[in-house]
Amino acid sequence: MITIRSFVVLGLSLILGLTIFGFQIGRAVRTGREFDRCLTVKGLSEREVKATLAIWPIQFSTVAEELATLKSAMESNRVVVTSFLQARGISPDEIVHGLPVVNDRQDERIHANRPALVRYRGVTTLVVRSANVDVVKKAIQDADALLDQGITLVGNEFADRTEFIFNAVNEIKPDMIREATANARAAAEKFAQDSHSKVGRIRRATQGALEIENRDAASPEKKVLRVVTTVDFFLD
Numbered sequence: 001m002i003t004i005r006s007f008v009v010l011g012l013s014l015i016l017g018l019t020i021f022g023f024q025i026g027r028a029v030r031t032g033r034e035f036d037r038c039l040t041v042k043g044l045s046e047r048e049v050k051a052t053l054a055i056w057p058i059q060f061s062t063v064a065e066e067l068a069t070l071k072s073a074m075e076s077n078r079v080v081v082t083s084f085l086q087a088r089g090i091s092p093d094e095i096v097h098g099l100p101v102v103n104d105r106q107d108e109r110i111h112a113n114r115p116a117l118v119r120y121r122g123v124t125t126l127v128v129r130s131a132n133v134d135v136v137k138k139a140i141q142d143a144d145a146l147l148d149q150g151i152t153l154v155g156n157e158f159a160d161r162t163e164f165i166f167n168a169v170n171e172i173k174p175d176m177i178r179e180a181t182a183n184a185r186a187a188a189e190k191f192a193q194d195s196h197s198k199v200g201r202i203r204r205a206t207q208g209a210l211e212i213e214n215r216d217a218a219s220p221e222k223k224v225l226r227v228v229t230t231v232d233f234f235l236d
Helices: 004-036 067-087 106-111 133-141 143-149 169-194
Strands: 038-050 053-064 095-097 101-104 120-130 152-154 163-165 199-207 211-214 222-235
Touching: 038 169, 053 067, 053 133, 067 095, 067 120, 067 143, 120 133, 133 143, 143 152, 169 199, 169 222
Parallel strands: none
Antiparallel strands: 038 222, 053 120, 053 152, 053 163, 095 120, 101 120, 199 222, 211 222
């Protein structure tokens, strides 16, 4: 049996339900507006650092008519180069001896009609791998002294290049990300002032790749690290 009390309860329930529904709709609208009120900015962090590792491949050639003579000459030249490196502060455990390469040029001098061409040519490679970057760079700058000792230096334009490497990226990267994010917020606050808004919490953040490049051609041991972050901020 339907009574007045039942109608009252039903009416109150309906009012309560509509109130809750209206509240939810209002909150959804406000949330939607919050998502519409956002600002995308980029933050930059840049550091200049010094390389932590130097890799210097040294190649030198030797020629001889006989293999036995070539082997002896290659060994003598290896001793000269090793002594040069050690005299400039590079320790023996920082010098790696590579495999020699020997070319027999008999066919070349026959087909090219170059009888004066020495038959055998050997190329020896020593690789300096050292954390003493300044010592290695100074030795590179003094390498022409080897020419005075009869060492014929050779190089490959596309491989075996001298490298200066910074391998402490993981130690510095978190601080750079924090700095880039802080710079992004500072940029967002400048933009927000023009619209009479206030920068709120972060909606989304994307970190770009960490770039490493030489500061300049004359100082390859000096590196410039760069991190760019893209941040979306809510505007209150």
